[in-house]
Amino acid sequence: MIGLDHIVLCVADVAATRAFYERVLGMESREERPGKYSLHFGPHKISLQGARTAPAIARDTVPGSGNFCLLTETPVAEVVAHLDALGIAIVDGPGERAGATGPIWSVYFRDPDGNLVEVSNRIGAP
Template sequence: MKMRALDHIVLCVNDVDATRRFYERMLHMEPQEERPGKWSLHFGTNKISLQDAAAAPGIARDTVPGSGNFCLLTDTPLDEVILHLKRQGIEVIDGPGERAGAMGKILSVYFRDPDGNLVEVSNQL
């Protein structure tokens, strides 16, 4: 069995509306209500599902807000990303720095979302 792609990730969050607004404002992701009260964030061919911590189904009951850590790629130069984050009052907690990405070297910065999830935004080098 060989995997070919990532379909989606799920973030467990304390406040779905606040998280949805954060990713829409900060990273220009497109929110979609998949069914009443069930939101996801879309960008390119990717999706982040938002799971309300207070309503987690049995299979996800041990998932906690703030335990996510993921990397996003952008073609926007990192100096523009950093400026955008600062203008929105978001602290860059590390970077820019060179790291190993899935397809080679990346240059990235890190910051946290409203739940404390670690978000890495990178340029492919």
């Protein structure tokens, strides 16, 4: 393996999910083809799959089963203040965790479907 191309989130309401990630995390929503949306940030993509329109290959995927970590250069303290201002409950943190390339400082919250979203800063990054 050489990297991660994208992840897919199964969601109950694609429009609500798009609005949440645009408002809360500043992601850009794009319509890749008619009715098929994705969220973009830097070179990364989260594809959105509506639960009622999921293809047969993904039929057992359910909304709220996602759990992923995003990196940001915005200090986690500012992320926490932003979440508080938007009325989004923090599930855990801030605290130190083990990231893919070293220690991270992160905070957890849930999106409208209950997916667990972690936003983090690398500790000791150059």
